[in-house]
Amino acid sequence: MLIPTFEYEEPKSVAEACGLLAEFGQEARPLAGGTDLMVNMKKGILSPKHVVSLARIETLKKVEVRGSTLKIGAGATVADLGMSQQIKDNAPALGSGARALGSPLIRNLATIGGNISSARPAADLPPSLLVYGARVVLSSTQGDRTVALKEFFQGPGQTLMRPDELLTEIEFEAAGPGAGAGYINLGIRKVQDINVINGASFIALDPKDGSIEKARIALGAVAPTPVRAHNAEKVLLGEKPSADLFARAGQAARDDCSPITDFRGGAAYRQDMVAVVVRRTLETALKQAQP
Numbered sequence: 001m002l003i004p005t006f007e008y009e010e011p012k013s014v015a016e017a018c019g020l021l022a023e024f025g026q027e028a029r030p031l032a033g034g035t036d037l038m039v040n041m042k043k044g045i046l047s048p049k050h051v052v053s054l055a056r057i058e059t060l061k062k063v064e065v066r067g068s069t070l071k072i073g074a075g076a077t078v079a080d081l082g083m084s085q086q087i088k089d090n091a092p093a094l095g096s097g098a099r100a101l102g103s104p105l106i107r108n109l110a111t112i113g114g115n116i117s118s119a120r121p122a123a124d125l126p127p128s129l130l131v132y133g134a135r136v137v138l139s140s141t142q143g144d145r146t147v148a149l150k151e152f153f154q155g156p157g158q159t160l161m162r163p164d165e166l167l168t169e170i171e172f173e174a175a176g177p178g179a180g181a182g183y184i185n186l187g188i189r190k191v192q193d194i195n196v197i198n199g200a201s202f203i204a205l206d207p208k209d210g211s212i213e214k215a216r217i218a219l220g221a222v223a224p225t226p227v228r229a230h231n232a233e234k235v236l237l238g239e240k241p242s243a244d245l246f247a248r249a250g251q252a253a254r255d256d257c258s259p260i261t262d263f264r265g266g267a268a269y270r271q272d273m274v275a276v277v278v279r280r281t282l283e284t285a286l287k288q289a290q291p
């Protein structure tokens with residue numbers, strides 16, 4: 001099927017892009033890497049009359065650390081994130097997610113903003129962003145608002161972003177000394193596949209006695225949106241890290257999800273794999289927290 005015809009807009013600033021989204025409302029769609037939007041337009045799922053390209057907005061492409069806060073422009077590509085030294089030093093689980101996404105061709109086009117905005121339950125970047133406690137900045141002609149990423153996802157393909165808003169920035173505190181995070185995805189094929197399950201874990205250790213003082217676990221492909229595994233987090237808090245503790249957290253995480261059965265995997269298989277993914281990502285997190 002051919003892509004339906006549309007007007008192509010190329011704003012050079014966020015203000016100009018927001019002006020176009022305000023003017024055209026539901027008839028406009030932002031275009032970042034196009035790896036999701038163009039597929040949906042070709043399939044006839046979406047047919048916006050105005051496509052607002054973000055490619056020329058240089059300020060959206062930044063990856064920077066300000067104080068202890070990482071600030072990532074929505075237009076940073078997944079390849080940028082996978083190769084960035086700043087991401088490697090401050091948010092390695094996000095780097096792992098970026099390197100696990102698609103193929104080199106897709107990673108060179110796909111952006112972090114597009115990965116979040118498309119709100120796919122199995123997307124590779126949200127779990128690590130959720131465990132780092134990320135916030136997203138939504139911009140419009142009415143100004144900016146900052147929303148916790150955990151509130152942003154409303155359902156498959158659904159977010160709380162209005163049609164006149166643009167996701168402009170993702171920000172979170174860098175994992176400092178004594179903290180670490182890990183990310184794993186599992187698919188039927190090694191690359192170019194929708195995840196059967198993916199997940200990330202973050203822990204921060206109390207410097208006095210080495211017990212776990214912060215724990216955040218997030219899972220994808222096990223519910224309509226990426227979810228936090230609060231039962232598993234409770235198992236960890238206040239405890240000393242150990243193989244047995246991580247196995248118990250993995251088992252507890254099974255109750256935090258409600259996976260479906262589809263041709264990629266059964267619900268029971270997904271729940272079994274949740275336990276494995278949680279245990280292994282906690283092991284990676286601990287290695288970073290106790291170098």
Ligand SMILES: Cc1cc2nc3c(=O)[nH]c(=O)nc-3n(C[C@H](O)[C@H](O)[C@H](O)COP(=O)(O)OP(=O)(O)OC[C@H]3O[C@@H](n4cnc5c(N)ncnc54)[C@H](O)[C@@H]3O)c2cc1C
Nearest residue numbers: 032033034035036037102110111113114115117123124167
């Ligand atoms: C072959 C193939 C393999 C893939 N493999 C993976 C994979 O392994 N893992 C994975 O997670 N995904 C995968 N994807 C899905 C897709 O590549 C990613 O979700 C990608 O990150 C989307 O980013 P994009 O910049 O291309 O978004 P686009 O396609 O440009 O946009 C996606 C949606 O978000 C909106 N949007 C984009 N940017 C903004 C913004 N700044 N503000 C508001 N709305 C915005 C668009 O209007 C559109 O609705 C794959 C896709 C293909 C075609």
